[in-house]
Amino acid sequence: MMTKFILKSVSLAVVCLLTHLACNAQNGLGTKKNMGRPNILFIAIDDLRPEIGAYGSEIAITPNLDTLASEGILFERAYCQEAICSPSRASLMTGARPETIGVIENYTYFRDINPDIVTLPQHFWNNGYETVYCGKIYHGKFTDDEKSWSRKPATEKVPFEKPNLPGGYALAENQRIFKDNQKEVKKKYPNIDHYALGRGPAFECADVSDQTYIDGYNTDLAIATMKDMAANGNKPFFLGLGFKLPHLDWKAPKKYWDLYHRDSIPLTTYPAPPVDGASTGLHASFELRVRHGIPKSGPIGDELAKTLKHAYLASVSYVDAQIGRMLTALEEAGLRENTIIVVWSDHGWHLGDMGIWGKATNYEVATRVPLIVNSPNIPQKNKGTKSNALVELVDLYPTLCDLAGLPKPEHLEGFSFSPLLHTPDREWKKAVFSQYPNPALREWAANPLTKEMRETYFGPLIDKVEKRIKNQMHQQWDRQMFENDLMGYSMRTQKYRLVAWKNKNQLSDPPLFIELYDLKKDPTEVLNIAKKHPQLVKKLLNQLNAGWQQSLP
Numbered sequence: 001m002m003t004k005f006i007l008k009s010v011s012l013a014v015v016c017l018l019t020h021l022a023c024n025a026q027n028g029l030g031t032k033k034n035m036g037r038p039n040i041l042f043i044a045i046d047d048l049r050p051e052i053g054a055y056g057s058e059i060a061i062t063p064n065l066d067t068l069a070s071e072g073i074l075f076e077r078a079y080c081q082e083a084i085c086s087p088s089r090a091s092l093m094t095g096a097r098p099e100t101i102g103v104i105e106n107y108t109y110f111r112d113i114n115p116d117i118v119t120l121p122q123h124f125w126n127n128g129y130e131t132v133y134c135g136k137i138y139h140g141k142f143t144d145d146e147k148s149w150s151r152k153p154a155t156e157k158v159p160f161e162k163p164n165l166p167g168g169y170a171l172a173e174n175q176r177i178f179k180d181n182q183k184e185v186k187k188k189y190p191n192i193d194h195y196a197l198g199r200g201p202a203f204e205c206a207d208v209s210d211q212t213y214i215d216g217y218n219t220d221l222a223i224a225t226m227k228d229m230a231a232n233g234n235k236p237f238f239l240g241l242g243f244k245l246p247h248l249d250w251k252a253p254k255k256y257w258d259l260y261h262r263d264s265i266p267l268t269t270y271p272a273p274p275v276d277g278a279s280t281g282l283h284a285s286f287e288l289r290v291r292h293g294i295p296k297s298g299p300i301g302d303e304l305a306k307t308l309k310h311a312y313l314a315s316v317s318y319v320d321a322q323i324g325r326m327l328t329a330l331e332e333a334g335l336r337e338n339t340i341i342v343v344w345s346d347h348g349w350h351l352g353d354m355g356i357w358g359k360a361t362n363y364e365v366a367t368r369v370p371l372i373v374n375s376p377n378i379p380q381k382n383k384g385t386k387s388n389a390l391v392e393l394v395d396l397y398p399t400l401c402d403l404a405g406l407p408k409p410e411h412l413e414g415f416s417f418s419p420l421l422h423t424p425d426r427e428w429k430k431a432v433f434s435q436y437p438n439p440a441l442r443e444w445a446a447n448p449l450t451k452e453m454r455e456t457y458f459g460p461l462i463d464k465v466e467k468r469i470k471n472q473m474h475q476q477w478d479r480q481m482f483e484n485d486l487m488g489y490s491m492r493t494q495k496y497r498l499v500a501w502k503n504k505n506q507l508s509d510p511p512l513f514i515e516l517y518d519l520k521k522d523p524t525e526v527l528n529i530a531k532k533h534p535q536l537v538k539k540l541l542n543q544l545n546a547g548w549q550q551s552l553p
């Protein structure tokens with residue numbers, strides 16, 4: 001009898017266990033049904049410079065990103081191809097460089113010029129993946145819904161409505177300011193939708209839930225979509241989760257502001273333009289100045305600067321918390337061990353560095369980005385490693401192909417850095433490349449200055465910038481060429497940054513101006529040493545002109 005009882009108990013336990021496993025599989029929990037190919041969690045953060053703890057920030061509170069970095073590989077020297085949203089994202093997502101795809105400002109849709117190019121998620125879709133995005137992956141309205149994404153997110157499974165706040169503000173007073181300013185602009189310019197003018201405050205601190213703002217909602221949407229794919233599909237997934245913060249405007253719940261003590265927030269230690277730098281190299285902080293309550297000319301005072309940096313840090317911590325929620329959900333779904341997680345930003349940001357606020361330059365602070373890869377492919381001994389290898393965002397496409405075991409399309413202009421996951425300190429690229437059209441005489445979307453911008457309070461700022469350029473360039477000054485055709489081509493080697501300012505229609509001509517910075521001695525690019533080192537400039541210029549192909553490993 002005892003034997004029968006034991007056998008019956010064991011049989012019942014086995015049945016219960018199998019039932020439990022079956023239920024978990026149905027819910028996407030604990031299942032290994034997609035273990036053949038890894039899932040991809042593709043996390044994009046807008047305007048995030050490496051201002052997180054894992055990158056050595058002494059003030060940023062980012063425990064989730066720090067933990068992710070401690071379990072993967074952090075790339076210390078990762079660079080975007082252009083420090084503005086659409087060109088950077090279009091380059092990364094197509095695996096081709098800005099001038100190749102013809103996208104150097106925010107208003108050109110890459111599909112209009114490259115109708116048949118195969119994007120990163122499209123390639124995964126073509127190879128058996130479910131592909132979907134929540135939040136900002138491409139720029140603005142250029143979402144490429146038809147060709148890049150196989151399905152819509154699971155909006156019906158999120159228990160609350162998508163935020164629809166005027167201007168994105170939670171506070172009634174800020175909503176009113178935004179509406180009034182929009183009304184004033186539309187009254188003055190009734191026939192255009194000049195989004196750049198008539199903005200609300202640059203920041204908001206409101207005692208609200210995470211889901212009040214769009215980044216919190218999109219996190220819940222991504223979690224719901226991930227669970228839906230795990231429960232109902234037999235395919236691996238490529239899930240894009242894109243955060244709008246810390247892009248202006250910096251609107252974060254009060255609890256993230258409260259993480260910081262205002263008096264302990266440091267301001268920039270290099271608030272002046274580079275000595276002997278290019279007069280075209282910096283702008284007048286147009287993107288910030290268009291916001292309500294920001295001085296339209298002159299310097300940003302220390303008290304306001306401290307508030308602005310506080311707002312930026314609060315936004316970063318808010319995004320970090322959302323990433324933590326996403327990672328927890330991935331873990332609870334039993335999918336973490338078979339998911340490649342990539343965290344990247346489209347470009348950096350000047351927080352008063354060099355005297356400006358914004359992105360849109362060719363310097364280190366604008367082109368260097370955070371890049372963290374956490375993958376099952378990483379050997380245990382390499383987890384938590386930092387690689388000093390030079391890598392580029394355009395390299396992500398071929399890298400993910402390698403990690404997922406997919407073939408690489410022939411059009412790619414990036415180079416897979418998957419070998420660095422196994423040998424992070426191996427010899428790698430000799431240089432990486434970025435570019436930006438004249439920041440001084442373009443709007444922050446990298447488009448030439450519009451008539452409306454010149455008519456507003458930006459007119460005097462632009463006149464001042466033009467005067468500075470004329471004083472430096474003398475007889476070389478040509479407004480038509482400087483506004484429309486001047487391009488800064490930047491090359492970053494292990495030791496130097498070279499910026500060659502050229503007429504993009506006459507690339508064989510000598511540069512109009514050259515900048516050279518010794519990043520070993522001068523990591524914040526305070527002093528242009530080009531005139532003192534003509535032979536070094538000649539050598540580096542030859543390397544720049546030889547192109548990215550000649551600097552590959």
